[in-house]
Amino acid sequence: MRAAPNPNGPWHIGHARMPAVIGEYAERYDGWFCVRFDDTDPETKRPDLDAYDAILEDVEYLGFETDAVYRASDRMETYYGYARELIEAGGAYTCSCSGETFSELKNDGEACPHREQDAEDTLADFERMVDGEYESGEKVLRVRTDIEHKNPALRDFVAFRMVDTPHPRESAAHYRCWPMLDFQSGIDDHELGITHVIRGIDLQDSAKRQGFVYDYFDWEYPEVVHWGHVQVDAYEVPMSTSSIKELIDDGELDGWDDPRAPTLKSLRRRGIRGEAIVEAMAGLGTSTSNVDLAMSTIYANNREIIDDDSDRYFFVRDGLEVPLTGGPDEANPPLHPDHADRGDRSIPVGETVLVEANDLPGHGERVWLKGLGCVENIRDAFQFTGDDIEVVKSGAVDVIHWVPGKESVPCRMRTPDGDEQGRAEPGVGELDADEVVQFERVGFARIDRQDDAETVTYFAHD
């Protein structure tokens, strides 16, 4: 099986569907999985040189090893070879009609004058195309299908056209005569021994078009499945490579891994495992209709994977500083409630604590500072009232998270909805980059880096 991306940028979330599904199938049936870059349009779908590796990184992040990687732009001589064979078999002719002219004729089911050209002349003319003797738009090679086919989409489609713009890959920059997707992909699927093809509904007619070429060569067409588009909820940004790229160029997003971007690089930076995405995508199946993927499904999968490994810490967003009198001068909540063996944290208390505005109890009311004890709000100051856990068990007071006013460290949490400033317990300032933690009552986050001034984290999900 193959994934055949167009290398125009790093992948967005929707792109994960192809490797997810074919990876699963390849595993289940001991199949073979390759990535083939269909980069045969140096102009309107101009390949981005960085995208080749970026995409392979994304595939790796998702947890797949590719058995092979191909670039269509390396395989031009192969396509030319088959084109010559096709011409000799009477399956194609060169045509100099303009797109509009041909379209009109085609829609009326009428052949253009070039259709009658014999194989010999066509072959000679095709060599002139290959040699770059024509300019863009001057000449194309068409596959001779059925000009009266009831479906206009299948009538004599273009196999090769001239492109003046050189390909960005140096090794392919000298080619001017480029195959269209339907030809290139059809040849490759056969050449590479692809047995099952999955692609979008936008390519529904491709199999039928390519079928004409396969018939000329007497090949058997692979099994093919068409699936609908995936939409992912929870993102403001449109999910298309080009529009994400635009937002980055305009400075609206910091880059492909901005937490607000619906990209795989973004999810990766947020500490979401590729496996969680793959599971969700594989669960969508291959239905022909369009589907909506809820991010909550990915989050639920991820939470299940990371919960056990994620140590707990306190992080208070936008905290209110409240003086505290009485009680112990250090709190020691466990690193993980289910793993006492990992030990406890050590949080100095000091003169004041920070709590989130929503958690501040009313005057005369009590609240339990987790890991520390019960306090009462007396005229906007906390008075320690004891450490008897009974008040919590009986449901009399709520448990909240907190950090010391002085000893806490500045911490920024980047989320899909923007950045949150706050302060975290001292231990957070010691964590290594790439560690995934749970900020209690806030959510899971990945430690991105320790800056001079603050700890930067990326929010995964609650």
Next chain:
RNA sequence: GCUCCGGUGGUGUAGUCCGGCCAAUCAUAUUGCCCUCUCACGGCAAUGACCAGGGUUCGAAUCCCUGCCGGAGCACCA
């Protein structure tokens, strides 16, 4: 205009080919309860769907027809 394809709870999915075991599976979501020094994890429960109408049949989510709704192609894009 011409051609293709699809419609199962909020979301995704199973079942549809070969009609009955489907008053419809599983997951997620939401809500409630239990557990818990987290609104995490775990456990339990509740909520909630076969697009509509005809037809065939003893029997239809499954077969047929019509309608409605949605998607896609008719590019010298992929």
